[in-house]
Amino acid sequence: MATLQGKTALIFGLANDRSIAWGISQALHREGATLGFSYAGPVIEKRMRPLAESLGATFIEPCDVSSDADIDQVMARAKDTFGTIDILIHSVAFARQEDLKGRFIDTSREGFLLAHEISAYSMLGLARAARPLMPDGGAMLTLTYYGAEKVVPKYNVMGVAKASLEATVRYLAADLGPEGIRVNAISAGPIRTLAASGISGFRSYLKTFADSAPLRRNITIDDVGATAAFLCGDGARSITGEVLYVDAGYNIMGMETPEE
Numbered sequence: 108m109a110t111l112q113g114k115t116a117l118i119f120g121l122a123n124d125r126s127i128a129w130g131i132s133q134a135l136h137r138e139g140a141t142l143g144f145s146y147a148g149p150v151i152e153k154r155m156r157p158l159a160e161s162l163g164a165t166f167i168e169p170c171d172v173s174s175d176a177d178i179d180q181v182m183a184r185a186k187d188t189f190g191t192i193d194i195l196i197h198s199v200a201f202a203r204q205e206d207l208k209g210r211f212i213d214t215s216r217e218g219f220l221l222a223h224e225i226s227a228y229s230m231l232g233l234a235r236a237a238r239p240l241m242p243d244g245g246a247m248l249t250l251t252y253y254g255a256e257k258v259v260p261k262y263n264v265m266g267v268a269k270a271s272l273e274a275t276v277r278y279l280a281a282d283l284g285p286e287g288i289r290v291n292a293i294s295a296g297p298i299r300t301l302a303a304s305g306i307s308g309f310r311s312y313l314k315t316f317a318d319s320a321p322l323r324r325n326i327t328i329d330d331v332g333a334t335a336a337f338l339c340g341d342g343a344r345s346i347t348g349e350v351l352y353v354d355a356g357y358n359i360m361g362m363e364t365p366e367e
């Protein structure tokens with residue numbers, strides 16, 4: 108059953124076929140949604156355009172989320188193209204590579220502000236700009252990670268930015284709820300994407316995770332897509348302000364499970 112038939116989704120953060128946004132895009136497309144995409148710059152565009160087009164998308168517009176002008180422009184174009192939208196997907200994060208190694212205490216002012224601007228403020232900026240395109244309500248969704256609430260070695264400033272993002276979801280949900288706009292986050296387990304490449308020791312994160320998670324495995328972008336389609340659909344009509352874990356149960360454990 109196509110649960111998102113007649114709905115339009117605007118997706119931020121598709122870089123390539125490993126992106127979490129790709130798992131979400133395929134799931135929303137499968138459920139019948141019309142998709143529009145935005146990309147950070149020309150290098151990303153080259154990779155993501157064929158993917159977006161393969162799902163029938165014609166709305167493929169640039170937007171660097173650190174620019175208010177870019178955000179305004181992409182929403183103005185979305186208004187021209189679609190009139191209104193129903194779904195906003197925020198799958199964007201960035202911190203300096205140098206801030207994702209070593210110790211959190213060494214994070215500079217600039218590194219801290221950059222991570223927060225791209226990874227947390229952008230959700231607020233996009234939500235405010237998308238709101239006029241959702242006069243009949245809608246669903247907004249972002250991606251977070253366990254490092255927001257517990258210390259994950261080397262996640263550092265990104266963990267603090269994700270904590271801000273999760274609180275942003277709750278405050279947005281309170282503001283936009285009266286208009287029928289729901290705002291939620293998916294807290295995904297580790298997945299080897301572009302944003303995970305260059306993280307030294309990521310392989311061991313994946314193994315530790317699968318060894319301890321109740322389901323004893325890693326998760327995929329399709330797992331995240333399935334939950335995203337649910338959260339954007341009528342089945343989740345009374346869910347807002349939540350962080351839903353798509354993590355094979357990892358977060359419920361109080362101690363690492365020893366290998367048998």
Ligand code: NAD
Binds near residue numbers: 296
């Ligand atoms: P990804 O690299 O495929 O996606 C990150 C996206 O952010 C890219 O498309 C990139 O172009 C975009 N981006 C960065 N700076 C931007 C800017 N200034 N303007 C516009 N776009 C910008 O990696 P991913 O793992 O799919 O990450 C997507 C989201 O999922 C992120 O929020 C990430 O924190 C979150 N997440 C990832 C994992 C994981 O293990 N991969 C786990 C939990 C949550």
Ligand code: 0WE
Binds near residue numbers: 312
């Ligand atoms: O949110 C993320 C990664 C976000 C990210 C990744 C990069 C790598 C390249 C943000 N900025 C950058 N900047 C770059 O230059 N994840 C949840 C994946 C992730 O990243 C980690 C993790 C996990 C899990 C970093 C350290 C430890 C664990």
